[in-house]
Amino acid sequence: MKRTKPIKLSDIVLTALSILIAILFLTPIVWSLACSLKTEGMKITTAFDWFAPPYTFENYPSVIFGSSVSTWLVNSMFNAAMSVLLTIVVTSLAAYPIAKLEFKGKSWLFLFFTIGLIVPGEATIVPLFITTNQLGLLDSYAGMILPSVAVSMNLIIISAFFKGIPNEMIEAAKIDGANHWIIYSHIIIPLAKTVLVTVSIFAFMASWNNYLWPLLCAINDSMFTLPVGIPTFAGTYTVDYVRPMTANMVASIPAIILYLIFEKRIVKGVTLSGIKG
Amino acid sequence: MTKKTFHQNGGRTWFIVFWFILPFTVLYSAFTIWPVIQGVIVSFHRWGLMGKQGWVGLENYQKFLGDRFFWQAMQNTTLFVVMTVPLLVVSAFFLAVLANRPSRAKRFLRASYYLPSILSVSVVSFITIYMASPYMGFLNQLLHSLHIIPAEVEPMWLSKTALVRLTLVVTTVWWTLGFSMLLFLSALQDIPEQLYEAAKIDGAPSWRVLLSITIPILGPTFALVTFLQIIASFKVFGQIYLISGGGPGTVTRPIIQYIYTTAFTKNNLGYASAMSYALFLILIVFSLIQLRIQNKKD
The missing domain is CATH 1.10.3720.10 (MetI-like)
Structure with missing residues (x-):
């Protein structure tokens, strides 16, 4: 019987870490994209509001x-x-x-x-x-x-x-x-x-x-x-x-x-x- | 010996060669080589934006040796190099190792780590300025939202000296790390599987493999990346000029910005050229070392 290799905890941690850093690297770019899709004068109270709809291309x-x-x-x-x-x-x-x-x-x-x-x-x-x-x-x-x-x-x-x-x-x-x-x-x-x-x-x-x-x-x-x-x-x-x-x-x-x-x-x-x- | 491609009499070959190399030679001589010579000539003169004003000999060179703003700019640039290069080299290597692990996200990781590198310095600087500005900026909002800092604390990323330095270093690492990461990545992929x-x-354990196999093999790549980064960091201008303007005051002003201001705001191109040669000398030394490393590596 074929046995799958056990997944090591360190592998999961490293993969999670690498993806977290990738998101960190992309955040400023995604943030400025999100800003460009906002209407002027939108109310921002928390950091996450930046990414929330509605979006506009105008x-x-x-x-x-x-x-x-x-x-x-x-x-x-x-x-x-x-x-x-x-x-x-x-x-x-x-x-x-x-x-x-x-x-x-x-x-x-x-x-x-x-x-x-x-x-x-x-x-x-x-x-x-x-x-x-x-x-x-x-x-x-x-x-x-x-x-x-x-x-x-x-x-x-x-x-x-x-x-x-x-x-x-x-x-x-x-x-x-x-x-x-x-x-x-x-x-x-x-x-x-x-x-x-x-x-x-x-x-x-x-x-x-x-x-x-x-x-x-x-x-x-x-x-x-x-x-x-x-x-x-x-x-x-x-x-x-x-x-x-x-x-x-x-x-x-x-x-x-x-x-x-x-x-x-x-x-x-x-x-x-x-x-x- | 390599086989000769064509046997022709010298004169005729040169006639052909002449036309092939002419455009490159003209542009290269006019815009790469001639400015190096022109710079020496200018540095011996008092020279304004309207042209030559008079011979001053070595005066411009003597002047910068006693100019505290020149030394401050040199010190700022050196500090920037010392803060940026180790961080860049280590994090580029670390991210290359992460992006090299067998995983389905491999391509996504490589692209995400490299993407900031393709942005222009103005874009990068303005993202930083808007993100890091107090009260309205994304960064402080995020730190507040995640309760990393208390709501009443408002870090001044763009105006307190220590924080400005940190902002400039982090922006530079984020923006330029991709290039070094790719160099490490390709070196990692060249390591033969048998060694592992x-x-x-x-x-x-994998950390031992990293320490005793991977890092020693990548020695020459570490040296190469380090020297390429030292050269790049000594030439820093755009992001500092745009983000902090060299401030507060002149405490983060790099040497190129001082040269730029001297030439184009203070209308003293002669003095600016003399100072350029100090930078030129530093960069030539590091470039020669880097080329030696590369030749050895090949």
């Missing part, structure tokens, strides 16, 4: 269309989309010769490209501001997007993946008369979709959540991104919880959805960037 |  259209949030949302989306697109194109182009061509000075070039790994962007933010100003790019989309496009870590990750693509495929294409552009665009890129998606997700998250640089670079309210705009928005509604929390959720929902869709890739990407560096 | 089998046969 705060979302009123916050998005009745304030600058819509502008900031569009700016955030545009910056993130352009940043992803440029990162992928620019980085994969540079990764191709590094992974697949032999040329003089290659190791020096690669060394030069990896210096960025130890340059802390936060410590060079003042000269970056001056450089961007001298280029006339302050308060422009180009100024907000371009500094985050060429990232050493992304180059390392993408070129490492390219190196793993068998040379035989390239040799065969060469014999058929393909030039490097064709090899890059028709053979390498289609084979590297997984790594390019991973890098895209991280480029998106980095741009979507970037705070310090757009805070300096965007001067006019109309150029703000959500992270820069939200604090100014919330500052004008100190007594009201509903509108700031709705703005918070507007800024977070796209990232949360992206996370839920690409969870596996994100987990893999984090591990990759932490280990490969 | 042997211990099971010996009938060792």
